[in-house]
Amino acid sequence: MSQRQITFEVLRYNPEADSAPWIQTYSVPCEEEWVILDAINYIKDHLDSTLSYRWSCHMAVCGSCGMTVNGEPTLSCKAFLRDYKGSKIRVEPLTHFPVERDLVVVLDDFMEKLQSVKPYLMPKTEKPVEEGEYKQTPRQLKNYKQYTMCINCMLCYAACPQYALNPEFIGPAALALTHRYNLDSRDAGRSERQEVVAQHEGVWECSFVGACSEVCPKDVDPAGAIQQMKIASTVDWHLEHLMPWRRK
Amino acid sequence: MSRNPYMRVVPKTTWYLRNGRYLRYMAREVTCIFIGLYAIILTMGLVRLAQGPDAWNRYIAGMAEPVALVFHLVALGFACYHAMGWFNVTPKAMRIPKGDGFVPDKTIIGVHYGIWGGVSLVLLILMGVL
Amino acid sequence: METIQSDVVIVGAGGAGLRAAIALAEADPKLRIALLSKVYPMRSHTCAAEGGAAGVVKGDDSLDLHFDDTVGGGDWLCDQDAVEFFINEAPRELTRLEHWGCPWSRESTGAVGVRPFGGMKIMRTWFAADKTGFHLLHTLFQTSLKYPSIRRFDEVFTTDLLVADGRIQGCCALEMRSGAMLQFQAPAVILCTGGAGRVFPFTTNGAIKTGDGMALAYRAGVPLKDMEFVQYHPTGLPGTGILLTEGCRGEGGVLRNKNGDRYLKDYGMGPETPLGEPVLKTMELGPRDRLSQAFWHEQQKGNTVPTKWGDCVYLDMRHLGEQKINERLPFVRDLAKSYVGVDMVSEQVPIRPVVHYMMGGIHTDIHAATPLPGLFAAGECACVSINGANRLGSNSLTELLVFGRRAAESAAAYVNSDAPPIDTAAADRQAAEAEARIHALFDRADGGETLAGIRTAMTDTMETGAGIYRDEALLTDTANTLAALRRRQGGIALKDKSKVFNTELTQVLELACMLEVAETVAVSGLARKESRGSHQRLDYVDRNDSDYLRHSMAYSQGEEAPRIDYLDVVITKSRPGVRDYSGAKS
Numbered sequence: 001m002s003q004r005q006i007t008f009e010v011l012r013y014n015p016e017a018d019s020a021p022w023i024q025t026y027s028v029p030c031e032e033e034w035v036i037l038d039a040i041n042y043i044k045d046h047l048d049s050t051l052s053y054r055w056s057c058h059m060a061v062c063g064s065c066g067m068t069v070n071g072e073p074t075l076s077c078k079a080f081l082r083d084y085k086g087s088k089i090r091v092e093p094l095t096h097f098p099v100e101r102d103l104v105v106v107l108d109d110f111m112e113k114l115q116s117v118k119p120y121l122m123p124k125t126e127k128p129v130e131e132g133e134y135k136q137t138p139r140q141l142k143n144y145k146q147y148t149m150c151i152n153c154m155l156c157y158a159a160c161p162q163y164a165l166n167p168e169f170i171g172p173a174a175l176a177l178t179h180r181y182n183l184d185s186r187d188a189g190r191s192e193r194q195e196v197v198a199q200h201e202g203v204w205e206c207s208f209v210g211a212c213s214e215v216c217p218k219d220v221d222p223a224g225a226i227q228q229m230k231i232a233s234t235v236d237w238h239l240e241h242l243m244p245w246r247r248k
Numbered sequence: 249m250s251r252n253p254y255m256r257v258v259p260k261t262t263w264y265l266r267n268g269r270y271l272r273y274m275a276r277e278v279t280c281i282f283i284g285l286y287a288i289i290l291t292m293g294l295v296r297l298a299q300g301p302d303a304w305n306r307y308i309a310g311m312a313e314p315v316a317l318v319f320h321l322v323a324l325g326f327a328c329y330h331a332m333g334w335f336n337v338t339p340k341a342m343r344i345p346k347g348d349g350f351v352p353d354k355t356i357i358g359v360h361y362g363i364w365g366g367v368s369l370v371l372l373i374l375m376g377v378l
Numbered sequence: 379m380e381t382i383q384s385d386v387v388i389v390g391a392g393g394a395g396l397r398a399a400i401a402l403a404e405a406d407p408k409l410r411i412a413l414l415s416k417v418y419p420m421r422s423h424t425c426a427a428e429g430g431a432a433g434v435v436k437g438d439d440s441l442d443l444h445f446d447d448t449v450g451g452g453d454w455l456c457d458q459d460a461v462e463f464f465i466n467e468a469p470r471e472l473t474r475l476e477h478w479g480c481p482w483s484r485e486s487t488g489a490v491g492v493r494p495f496g497g498m499k500i501m502r503t504w505f506a507a508d509k510t511g512f513h514l515l516h517t518l519f520q521t522s523l524k525y526p527s528i529r530r531f532d533e534v535f536t537t538d539l540l541v542a543d544g545r546i547q548g549c550c551a552l553e554m555r556s557g558a559m560l561q562f563q564a565p566a567v568i569l570c571t572g573g574a575g576r577v578f579p580f581t582t583n584g585a586i587k588t589g590d591g592m593a594l595a596y597r598a599g600v601p602l603k604d605m606e607f608v609q610y611h612p613t614g615l616p617g618t619g620i621l622l623t624e625g626c627r628g629e630g631g632v633l634r635n636k637n638g639d640r641y642l643k644d645y646g647m648g649p650e651t652p653l654g655e656p657v658l659k660t661m662e663l664g665p666r667d668r669l670s671q672a673f674w675h676e677q678q679k680g681n682t683v684p685t686k687w688g689d690c691v692y693l694d695m696r697h698l699g700e701q702k703i704n705e706r707l708p709f710v711r712d713l714a715k716s717y718v719g720v721d722m723v724s725e726q727v728p729i730r731p732v733v734h735y736m737m738g739g740i741h742t743d744i745h746a747a748t749p750l751p752g753l754f755a756a757g758e759c760a761c762v763s764i765n766g767a768n769r770l771g772s773n774s775l776t777e778l779l780v781f782g783r784r785a786a787e788s789a790a791a792y793v794n795s796d797a798p799p800i801d802t803a804a805a806d807r808q809a810a811e812a813e814a815r816i817h818a819l820f821d822r823a824d825g826g827e828t829l830a831g832i833r834t835a836m837t838d839t840m841e842t843g844a845g846i847y848r849d850e851a852l853l854t855d856t857a858n859t860l861a862a863l864r865r866r867q868g869g870i871a872l873k874d875k876s877k878v879f880n881t882e883l884t885q886v887l888e889l890a891c892m893l894e895v896a897e898t899v900a901v902s903g904l905a906r907k908e909s910r911g912s913h914q915r916l917d918y919v920d921r922n923d924s925d926y927l928r929h930s931m932a933y934s935q936g937e938e939a940p941r942i943d944y945l946d947v948v949i950t951k952s953r954p955g956v957r958d959y960s961g962a963k964s
Contacts, residue, residue: 015252016876033617033717045830049882050874054417056584059620059713061512062421071267078716098253100555101879106253107418111532119520121479133476135488139348141481148481148513152420161270164258177520184479209273210337224340231341250877251556 004030006081008039010051011092013099021099023090024048036076036084036091037065040103053103060217063151066158067103068092073158075217094158096167110154113170116196117178122189140185147180147225149218156212156222162205169205170196172212172222179225182232194233203229276333279326286323335360379809384412384529384564386789387549389536389591391415392422393511393775394757395570396518397471397782398789403525405790411528412562414551416535416586416884419519423572423584424778427511428623428709429495430503431775433468436492439500441465446952448773451497451665452737452766453911454927454954455604455947460744460762462950464773464780471779472504480517481506483706493706494628495772497665497959499658503772508623508709514775534560535884536590538812539567539598539753542804545797546752549594550812554884557877559816561809565797566752566789569595569740570782573758576888577896578733579837582614582621591759593891595740596898600748601931601943603761605895606903606913607737609769610846612669614732616687618717622710622729624771626722627662629706630654631695633669634726635681641691645672647959654697660961667768667912668959670731674846685728692726699723731846735774737765737912738902741931741945746785752797754789756781763929767911819886825869829885832863832870836889836896839863844900849916857900861939864893898932898940905942906930923954 006028013021026047028039037055044051055065060078067076070090081089097105127134156172163169178197182190196202206226213223264270296307310316338360339353372378386402388395391413399413415422434444444465449456476482476490483491483505495503506513522528533554540547540563548563571591575583596602612633613622627633632653635641640661643650647664651657662669673691676682682689695703700723703711707722714720714727739761746754746762757778764777836859843856867889874882908922909915927947932940 013254014876015254015878016250021254021256044881049829050876052874052879052881054421056417056421056586057423057426058584058618059426060716061425061509061709062417062423062584064417064421080716095256096258098255100251100253101876104879106555111418114520115523118523120524121477121521123477127477129470129473129477133473133482133490136484137488138484138486139345140488141484142348143345145481148516149509150516151425151512152418159269161258161263161273164263165260181479186477186479207273207277208337209270210340211269211273213340214269221340223337224343227337227341228343 002032004032004081005087006030006039007088008043009088009090010043010103012051012102015101030081032082034081036067036069036074036079036081036089039081040076040091051103052101061151063153066094066153066155068095068158073155073215075153075155078217094154096158096160096164097154105154107154109167110152110157110171110174113174114152114177117170117174118189118193119174119177119181121181121184121187122192123186124188134186136185143185144180144183147176147183147220150176150220151218153217155215155217159211159215161209161211162207166201166205168201170202172226175203175229176220176222176225179229182229194236197229198233198236203233206230276330279330279333282323282326283330286327331364335364379559379561379813381561381563382412383410384548384562385409385793386566386568386786387412387414387562387564388568388570389414389549389594390422390570390572390757390759391419391530392570392572392757393424393515393518393778394782394785395568396515396522397779398568398570398756398786399528400518400522400525401783401786402790403527405787406794407527409527409790409793412531412564413528414531414534414536414549414562416533416554416590418532419522419530420516421586422515423587424515424775425512426582426584426621427514427775428508428621429625429628430493430505430510430772431472431514431779432495432498432502432770432772433472433504433776434465434502435469435472435490435504436500436502439502443500444468444502447498447659448764448770449766449952450955450957451770452764452768453921453957454923454952455607455763455766455910455929457744457763457948458950458952459948461764463744464762464764464777467780468776471776471783475514475517475779478517478521481513483507493625494656494658494663495770496624496627496663496669497659497770498663498772501658503628505625507705508625508707511775531560535887536594537816537887538808539594540805540808541598541750542801542808543798544751546750547800547805550809552816552884554879557880559809559813561805563800563802563805565800566754566793568785568789569753569755569759570757570785571759573736573739574892574895575733575736577836577892577899578608578840579834580614580619580841581733582611582619583733588888588892589759589895590888590891591755592740593894595748595750595753595755596894596932596934598750598753599934600750600753601741601933602738602895602898603741603929603931603945604738604763604767604902605736605898605932606906606930607767607911608733608844608899609666609735609737609912610670610731611734612666612673612731613693613729614734615714615717616685616690616728616730619732620713620717621732621734622693622714622727623707624666626693626695626707626710627656629702630656630698631693632662634692634694635676636683636691637681639681641676641681642669642672645675647672649961651961657961659959664959665768665957666734666771670846671914673731683728687728688730690728690730693722693729694726695722696724696726735769737761737763737767737769745788746781747788752792754785756785767913816883819883820872820875822868822871824871825866827866827869829870829882829889832867833889833892836860836863836893840896840899844903847914847916848903850904853900853904857897857904857939860893860897860900864897864937867893894934901940902930902932902942927954
């Protein structure tokens with residue numbers, strides 16, 4: 001197997017010792033089929049055991065190992081070294097999040113926002129389990145399936161300039177999940193979720209840069225979800241104000 | 249407490265210079281200014297028309313000046329860029345079910361271009377250009 | 379040290395832990411539930427399960443058939459009362475998950491679809507394309523957000539169980555972001571910490587699967603049951619060990635050796651079935667242990683393909699066509715393309731057996747209760763046992779749900795009736811000791827050992843000695859090596875002195891867990907002088923029901939190797955017989 005010596009410039013920040021982050025370089029003998037995460041693991045095991053980062057599945061499904069690689073939000077277990085030319089790679093924590101330590105960022109904000117959009121099924125009437133499943137055709141499944149694929153890797157928040165400028169913005173992943181439940185034929189909870197979605201910090205903070213969808217490793221297309229929700233909210237507003245007799 | 253999370257600063261005025269993706273977005277947004285400017289010029293034309301034949305003729309003459317022509321060309325270019333930028337992202341906002349899937353992005357974008365071309369053609373015919 | 383008072387503490391927030399938390403919140407909204415996990419819940423390894431979850435739902439199926447498949451698949455080492463309970467509950471749990479929004483794949487009528495799976499006589503595996511575990515986990519996690527009584531402690535690493543007066547008093551945990559120790563006082567603790575595949579070098583398991591909960595229970599005196607039974611999944615991607623779901627074979631994929639032969643026909647799983655017409659419980663739809671063992675034999679015969687990642691055979695999916703692969707198996711297509719550069723639509727995928735699942739685990743009874751009052755366990759970390767000597771694919775996702783809920787109900791009943799009040803003085807004392815022990819790790823002298831060095835030595839010896847085929851000499855050597863490594867780990871000095879998110883510290887704690895768990899695998903394997911299911915001995919090639927129709931029970935003896943005892947298997951209606959995967963009508 002052929003090897004390639006690559007210099008990794010890694011952001012380091014130890015809150016107990018550093019007043020600000022700094023860059024440490026490591027020279028890593030890389031195998032050709034490695035991903036970025038393999039090189040980071042090599043550093044941890046052989047060069048510097050004090051480097052902190054998150055990872056687990058190494059198959060792009062647990063969403064732990066999002067990092068900024070050469071300025072781009074990246075899932076490091078699915079970023080192949082063969083796609084990086086040159087002898088230097090810079091690895092930093094995801095942008096727009098506070099840095100806890102080294103490559104580890106603070107995710108509290110997202111966890112709160114996710115909870116706020118009520119990402120769970122709210123059926124019109126609860127059906128007893130004994131009566132079996134809700135019927136849902138493949139067509140109805142397909143309507144929302146794409147938006148179930150989010151692994152909460154946070155690359156979209158790291159890519160979103162609106163989230164950077166206004167941290168109150170609910171943000172791409174949480175809104176895409178809202179849309180996922182709204183579109184589910186078994187769900188009747190849309191009006192309950194609208195409270196958060198239709199506010200200024202909801203869909204209207206999005207200016208459709210589209211960066212979230214470009215970096216999404218699972219093709220969830222949060223930008224699309226948000227635009228569709230804007231349209232639905234607009235239709236709601238017009239129906240309510242122009243056809244007041246339709247109001248309940 | 250040993251924690252002390254570090255918040256990296258995002259430049260409030262120059263953030264869009266950070267990468268090409270943001271620049272393209274800003275270009276799409278900023279080009280709308282030219283459409284606005286063109287709308288003002290058109291409105292001025294209406295005002296001149298209301299003021300009588302002399303004012304209108306001066307306006308028409310002004311529009312034939314090289315500066316005005318250059319402006320129109322530039323505005324047309326930016327208007328096209330702006331419109332195309334939006335056409336290309338419309339499929340995201342329009343998911344139209346069809347059969348087992350959805351109407352393909354290319355079709356949605358194509359229909360937009362088609363309508364644009366069609367309307368332009370009709371206008372040009374009405375104006376007697378074609 | 380901050381002390382948190384709870385009624386039930388759940389350690390681990392994967393499928394089983396989340397299911398338990400929801401069941402507790404639903405059972406009694408007044409219960410104070412603490413849900414601890416060393417990662418965020420959606421990072422739990424349940425998300426990596428691909429193929430599906432088994433439950434009888436279709437008209438052509440029956441509970442008895444699922445029972446027979448499971449017990450025979452487990453080579454009669456399953457506790458049959460537990461299997462009966464499991465199979466009865468399975469359809470209800472899967473339906474409940476549907477009611478919570480799980481995007482199960484559907485038939486054109488709108489009913490939930492099922493797919494064939496290895497060792498199952500009838501199609502009964504519910505699936506969500508090839509990301510079933512992912513959808514199951516996220517559905518549970520998102521549903522759990524509904525319940526205000528579930529208080530989550532994310533990225534909190536449990537270091538100790540608090541035990542006094544012969545019962546559980548809570549646990550102690552390290553908050554990773556601050557480095558502070560937290561004490562949780564609770565009369566009941568449910569362990570849902572998953573398996574320990576990371577004790578092997580080549581595994582489908584994520585980095586977090588280090589057997590922490592197994593080790594916690596083991597140190598507290600609870601036996602680890604049937605630890606010698608380690609499942610190799612027959613189709614892992616070489617190099618990374620990434621799982622290619624059994625659904626690949628369920629949909630019609632076949633295995634070929636270097637000559638293009640469907641070699642499984644030579645190992646009692648033939649006759650060869652026509653391409654594109656998979657026959658249940660035959661050939662590629664045989665059980666995982668048999669398929670992985672067949673690979674080993676092919677390797678001995680020189681019929682495997684040498685690759686840069688070691689010897690492989692081929693998974694051939696080409697006859698399925700692009701449309702079916704995209705609809706049913708889009709994720710694995712992408713994985714194979716990305717990680718080995720092979721598009722399964724047009725090429726054969728190199729694969730090899732890979733450590734996937736621990737059949738063994740914390741000994742529990744049918745109520746998910748361990749012998750230690752107040753301590754419960756569910757999921758892969760537990761051994762109920764429904765999986766026996768070899769788990770059938772798609773039984774484990776269902777097991778998470780059925781026994782996650784069962785553990786919660788048992789814990790709630792225990793808390794509401796039997797549990798005496800917490801001995802706070804004893805709990806405080808133990809928590810202080812635990813904290814002191816963690817602090818002492820920072821001051822350890824450098825004995826010239828490294829974390830990576832010991833971990834690699836552990837995984838190497840496990841592969842050599844406790845792999846698909848084992849014998850006395852290999853297992854003895856592995857057990858000795860592990861005992862030595864357990865002693866040597868004290869020579870690892872922490873270079874990272876920081877409190878905040880110190881992953882070197884958590885890795886040292888995980889390594890200690892893995893070494894203890896690995897030792898129980900080797901020593902239990904050494905003691906079982908027969909071949910059964912996934913435990914194959916070259917020196918004892920036959921199953922020996924007269925001596926070993928029993929669960930092995932590994933008891934901790936502190937620094938020493940475990941003591942192995944035995945417990946009879948519960949048999950209700952199925953006497954041990956011949957495992958037949960030859961396609962003969964049964």
